[in-house]
Amino acid sequence: MRILVIHQNFPGQFRHIAKAWSERPGWEVVGIGREGCPGLHGMRCITYKPHRDVRQQQHHYLSRMESAVLHGQAVARLLLDLKKQGFTPDAILAHPGWGETLYAKDVFPDARLIHFCEWFYSAQGADVGFDPEFPTTFDDHARIRTWNALHLLNLENCDVGVSPTQWQKSRHPQAYQDKIVVAHEGIDTELLGPDPNAQIVLNGRQFKAGEPIITYVARNLEPYRGFHVFMRALEKIQKEHKGCHTIIVGGDDVSYGRRPKDAKNWREKMLREVKVDPSRTHFVGKLPYDQYRKVLQVSAAHVYLTYPFVLSWSMLEAMASGCVVIGSKTAPVEEVLRDGVDGRLAGFHDVEAITAALGERWDAQAPSNDLCVTSRRKAQGFTRFRGLQSYDQLLLPKAGYEQARISFHDQLVSSTMESIS
Template sequence: MKVLLIHPNFPAQLRHVAMSLGQATGNVVVFATKNPRHEWSIPGVSKVLFTPVQGEGLKAHRLANPVQDAVLLGEAMHRTAHELNRQGFRPDVIYANSGWGSTLYLKDIWPDVPLLCYFEWFYDPAGADALFDTPAPAAGEYRAPMLMRTRNSSIFNDLWACTQGLSPTHWQRSQFPQEFQPKIEVLHDGVDTDFFSPNPEQPMILGDLDLSAEDEVVTFAGRGMEPYRGFPQFMKGVEILQKRREKLHVVVAGTERVCYGSPRADGKSWKQHLLETLDVDESRLHFVGSLPYGEYRKLLQASRCHIYLSRPFVLSWSFVEAMACGCPLAASDTEPVREAVSHGNNALLFDFFKPLELADRVEEILDDRSLARRLGENARQTALTRYDLKKLLPKHLKLLEQTAIKGLKARAQSK
């Protein structure tokens, strides 16, 4: 089977699918990406680049920026697709991540090639995410139009053009317009539960940081440090916990950046702002940066309690990875979290906006080892039952094959 995989960031959500396809005899697999990642290659998978070209002097209206970015990516991928086609590569199926714009003009090159789209999120100005911490406008109140509507433009194109869609959780699928939901199958990416597995003997040693002699070590992990993932509430919870527990240490993995949402208007990072405004003991608060997978796994395995927060948004891989490692979890009581866990069974949940409640939940876990053990074991079992890569990867490959077959049938019927 000839497969074209597309994601601006290599290999992102398509990593395991790409690896499996590349290992199979007879497949021809091309991965188109904007990010070359020269240090990372996948056996059996050819990498091609698409590079957006910014027009000189071209400045878009602020509300049109998402459209312009999508068009530039779509144009770049169109050039790459044209060159692949000229070289004789015609895919049997295309699997692409939606929302970036790279799929916008593919049908101009291969009008009858079936398209499988990974739909992660649909932006709704009146949805749970947008109104989570912002009340709806009062009657007669004027608010400037939101970027969300224009951000959906390329997503709408994919919803219309795709042969088949998938979304990793029921919560994420439910955000899309109802008329398109029948095209979208719920199928999580899956987590390698052999790699992410419990190790009760793992000490908290990460590079020069050695907390192996400490009993109370709490963890937090994310790509960035931002309000979307509750970083301000987490830090306020740390302030409370440190005052209550003199021996508590907190380890934070992630980079000092905003991955979702807007940066602070004053130019400061959220980490900088919160360290300046909160009364925390930095000798017991350890920022270890972005960790390689092996070190990140150690962090989860050595954690006495792992804290996770998210707005009503995309469920993080890190949360399921923490579940797979058997972490006792204290997590925000929000929709994406509630789909994965339930309070008292495989996690303790708290109100996203109440750091005091966060601190109380963490203390419950630290003070009751039998509770912590039960929560961790149940979280691990949930990961094995619902999120195990060994079970879900074959379903992804089958869906890809079924999408290719749909294309064959459609071409046969058109003749």
């Protein structure tokens, strides 16, 4: 079996899948990523770079499409070189969001093209316009509609798509729903788990499991992941509970949305707005995975807020670590977490409800401990092994990926029943 795995930031979401495939006897797996991508130890990775930048005079509705064409051209050149070298893939697994696979079928028409269908934009009903603090304009809506031209081409070109959650699949056009399988790639549940003896030193202070520690994690601290709302709740919870400390993991860049107009980053902006105790509020930036895992293990309450958007691995990893998760009452979270069963839900914008849920964690230990157990059980439905099984099925014709869809659904149902029992 010969497989190409394409991701701008290779390996991206495909780390576990690509590694497992590359270690199989007789399988040849090649990664493709943009210049500067992390790569994967022990696996061949080829990098590309678009031959030029998007033209400055390009209409801003079309800038992403021009960027996609440039990415697609760069990858097509690599694919043509591979073809000349005698490498013909049986399947191509790709995140097509930057345009890398626009011309993949023109080079390898017989290869099975599997697209990671992470998100399809819309002006209503999801992330855009969700937060009243950041109103949208007609210009925003027109730009979003135009951006989707790339995603429609991707849906048309691929043989099968895969979305990590039902919510993410549901955002794609109805005409392509039958083409998309719901299968999560999986998290490392074997490595994640509670440790009553866990401890970690951050910013010169030692934190231990069992202490009143609040955790918040995002790739970058920004409104899409509710950072602004979290900081407002933190101000209140610190006034009510003098002994709690908070560990905030995440960078100061922007993954989604925009930077604030009146500050360098959202951390600086929110620290101007709210008054929190700096001796109990610990910004630690981005952490190596082992340190990040320890942060989850010392957490007494983990806050995960998100717009109706892509579900983060971090919420599932917190659940797998046995954290009590206080999540936003938004579609991606509600698909996994049930209020009072696997964790606590509060309205995304409801600072009072988030504060109250955090307060309950300190005031009612026994019920919260029950949530730790059921939360971890629920996370077992998202193991790397199950993710690999589902992705294996995607390599097969339609009967195979239909079986993957049924299998993953049965696994989630089984996991839910286990958490109830």
